[in-house]
Amino acid sequence: MPEILVVDDERSILESLRDILEDEGYSVRCVESGEEALRLVEESPPDLVLLDIWLPGLDGMKVLERLRQEHPTLPVVMISGHGTIELAVRAVKLGAFDFLEKPLSYDRVIVTVEKALRMRALSEENLRLRSRLREPGLTGESPAIREVRELIARVAPTEATVLIQGESGVGKEVAARMIHNLSRRAQGPFVEVNCAAIPENLIESELFGHEKGAFTGATRSRRGKFDQAHRGTLFLDEVGDMSLSAQAKVLRVIQEKRFERVGGDRTIEVDVRIIAATNKxxxxxxxxxxxxxxxxxxLNVVPIVIPPLRERPEDIPLLVEEFLDELSRHSGLGRKVISPEVLEVLKRYPWPGNVRELKNLIERLVIISPGEEITLNDLPREFLDYAERARGGGEIPEWLRVADFKTAREMFEREFLRRKLEEYGGNISRMAQAIGLRRSYLHRKLKALGLSRE
Known part of the structure; x- marks a missing residue:
């Protein structure tokens, strides 16, 4: 049921408009000042505002300017008992949808309200469609990624809660948006909460909102993410980082479909689908x-596991082409191509940062490569060993595949010393002399690496 906010300092006008609009099936809220109107819009935006120009304190024109800045898609219809053509033109230039003169005509009010709501619905639908056209999908033709897309297609039309699991950078948010866009809630909002990025003492305020004065710094009431996601989808990213107290409240909202804001006692009912994601x-x-x-x-009603990029190297050429196309449209640097040797290197690299790391690398290469083709010489230093393998340098040793230096060094030392032990038949003295280490130090090193028995 669309909600309309009526702002007028005349009680008779408020009562008249309330009767007219409620008879037509609308939900109506009435206030008598511009300040109160701005507070209510910030707390819970309506679908339409009917706003009198002549108000005590903050007048209607100033309220209109604020609404256009802070809520650009919210339609506002101006009302005046002393209207002039100049005033009407000024209101429309400031962004008003229409201008009504007092005394108000019943038919004119209803027609204007219907047009304004219809225009807002079309505008929001246009924005949603544009956004969905720009949004990426899960690119790839590997069996693993095809299976994920098929599961998304099956679960999206339902109301089931989904838990998306996978390493950082694999595309968990992309999968969540695909589920939303393919669902019956696609016309509603998609609201994201990064649970790992919000301090523990603010997570409840972020999720449920707060009332003015609820805590130090709460200078005004604020809607939470659950409230904003009403009739849409709430995406709880990195849900494993949420505090236990916030977990308890989220569980209650999922079960009861209602909550109270921090510092408030008013129960707010919501209709929200939950999609959660975690790398834990x-x-x-x-x-x-x-x-x-x-x-x-x-949360784990329907689990979806997105495989890391290293397990589906056959998808890398498709992803590279997608990123090159995207960058050519937005960077102004032209459409560059990747040499076959570079593609081979990219397919061999372990990608600890997954698709996000690949996208960042392609953007970097497009910017720094001097020619139209990206070659092995353009690759960063950490890719050089993989480039050597692509040139025919043989199998990359295991210690070169790990992500951190300490682990790689330990793996290298152990393998090096193990082979030397074999080469010198376990003779520590000859081995120490050959590799340039003191015998006592070599003994300690072999013991630390678990090679002393060998």
């Missing part, structure tokens, strides 16, 4: 006491 093992988190078991089973 939530079962291990439950065993460690950091994640609620009951919330896990509420």
């Amino acid at each position: 093992d939530l079962r291990a988190e439950m065993e460690a006491g950091r994640f609620r078991e009951d919330l896990y089973f509420r």
Whole structure:
């Protein structure tokens, strides 16, 4: 039921408009000042505002300017008992949808309201369609990624809660948006919350909103993410980083479909579909006491696991072409191509940052490569060993595949010393002399690496 906010300092006008609009099936809120109107719009935006020009304190024109700046898609119809053509023109230039003169005509009010709401619906639908056209999908033709897309297509039309699992950068948010766009809630909002990026003491305010004065710094009431996602989808990204107290409240909202804002006592009912995502093992988190078991089973109705990029190297050429096309449209640097040798290197690289890391690399290469073709010489230093393999340099040793230096060094030292032990038949003295180490130090090193028995 569309909600209309009526702002007028004449009680008779407020009562008259309330009667007219409620008879037509609209939900109506009435206030008598511009300041109160701005507060209500900030707290819970309506679908349409009927705004009198002549108000005590903050007049209607100033209120209109504020609304256009802060809520550009909210239609505003101006009302005046002393209207002039100049005033009407000024209001429309400031962004008013229409201008009504007092005394108000019943038919004119209803027709104007219907047009304004229809125009807003069309405008929002246009924005949503544009946004969906720009949004990427899960690119790839590997069996693993095709299976994920098929599962998304099956679960999206339902109301089931979905838990998306996968390493950082694999495309969990992309999958969540695909589910929303293919669902019956596609016309509603898609609201994202990064649970890992919000301080623990603010997560409840972020999710549920707060009332003015609820805590230090709460200078005005604020809607939470659950409220903003009403009739749409709420995406809880990195849900494994949410505090236990916030987990308990999220569980209650999922069960009861209602909540109270921080510092408030008014119950707010919501209709929200939950999609959660995490890069953590939530079962291990439950065993460690950091994640609620009951919330896990509420979220894990339909699990979707997105494989890391290193497990689907056949998708890398498709992703590279997609990123090159995107950059050519937005960078102004032209459409560059990747040499076959570079593609081979990219397919061999382990991609600890997954698709996000690949996208960042392609953007970097497009910017720094001097020619139209990106060659091996353009690759960053950390790719040189993989480039050598692509040139025919043989298998890359395991210690070159790990992400951090300390682990790589330990793996290299152990393999090097193990081979030398074999070469010198276990003779520590000859081995120490050959590789340039003191015998006592070599003994300690072999013991630390678990090679002393060998």
